[in-house]
Amino acid sequence: MTSTFDPHKAQNAVEIEKQFAVKAVEHAQTYWNLLERVEPKQLKLTKHDDEIFEHLKRDFPEMFEEPYDKITKLDEEWMKSKDGKEKWRKFIDSYKETVKDYNFGSLIRMDARDEYSETNTIFTTRIQFYAYEIARNRLGLNDKAHEIAIEEAAKEKAKAEKEKEKGKKKIEGGKS
Numbered sequence: 001m002t003s004t005f006d007p008h009k010a011q012n013a014v015e016i017e018k019q020f021a022v023k024a025v026e027h028a029q030t031y032w033n034l035l036e037r038v039e040p041k042q043l044k045l046t047k048h049d050d051e052i053f054e055h056l057k058r059d060f061p062e063m064f065e066e067p068y069d070k071i072t073k074l075d076e077e078w079m080k081s082k083d084g085k086e087k088w089r090k091f092i093d094s095y096k097e098t099v100k101d102y103n104f105g106s107l108i109r110m111d112a113r114d115e116y117s118e119t120n121t122i123f124t125t126r127i128q129f130y131a132y133e134i135a136r137n138r139l140g141l142n143d144k145a146h147e148i149a150i151e152e153a154a155k156e157k158a159k160a161e162k163e164k165e166k167g168k169k170k171i172e173g174g175k176s
Contacts, residue, residue, distance in 0.1 A: 020105055024123065028107040028116050031133070036149035040142035048099055049134050056131045059091050063135070071135045073111045076122055088128065095127045102127040112136045113144040115152070 034043060046052065056063065063070040078084045095102040106129035107121050114120050124132075136142045 024105050024107045027126075027129075028121070032116060032149055035142060035146050036153050040137040040146050041140065043137050045130050045134055045137075046099060048095075049130075052095075052099075052127070052131055053134050053138060055091065055094070056135055059087060068135075068139055068141060071132060071139065072113065072141050074108070074122065074132065076110070079124075079128075091131070092125055092127050099127055099130070108132060109145070112141045115145065115148050 060070075079088065092103060102125065104126045105123050106126045107116065108124050108129045109116055110120050110122055133142070
């Protein structure tokens with residue numbers, strides 16, 4: 001006999017939370033790698049990018065006032081305010097049938113001009129991530145992040161090559 005699951009009475013399962021966190025980190029790493037490799041204005045995140053972008057402009061016109069400060073730098077206080085939550089809830093729920101994993105947790109950078117870090121990252125729903133990042137990409141607000149990602153990749157490549165050289169020298173030094 002099975003009983004009906006009541007999410008309001010469910011306890012937090014640490015393992016499930018860890019799995020969600022791992023997925024969110026993997027998603028963030030994948031996105032950062034995309035920002036390194038693809039010009040942000042050319043990046044397509046979903047097959048619904050146009051619809052999401054237009055919907056965001058329609059429901060949140062205040063975000064599209066130049067110089068786009070409200071898209072560049074997230075206002076977490078506003079997002080979590082009563083008014084912000086209600087507006088976002090309606091926006092999020094409208095993607096229930098069209099965007100896979102629309103309500104999964106995702107990590108997003110608070111400031112588009114910087115990389116993912118402990119102080120520059122918050123947790124949002126996947127559709128909020130898409131909405132902000134699609135807007136950031138189309139408006140050129142992720143161009144700085146693109147440059148940072150390229151620089152980081154070049155440093156990592158140089159470091160790996162240096163380590164490889166050290167390894168070769170060590171091997172050659174051991175041959176006598």
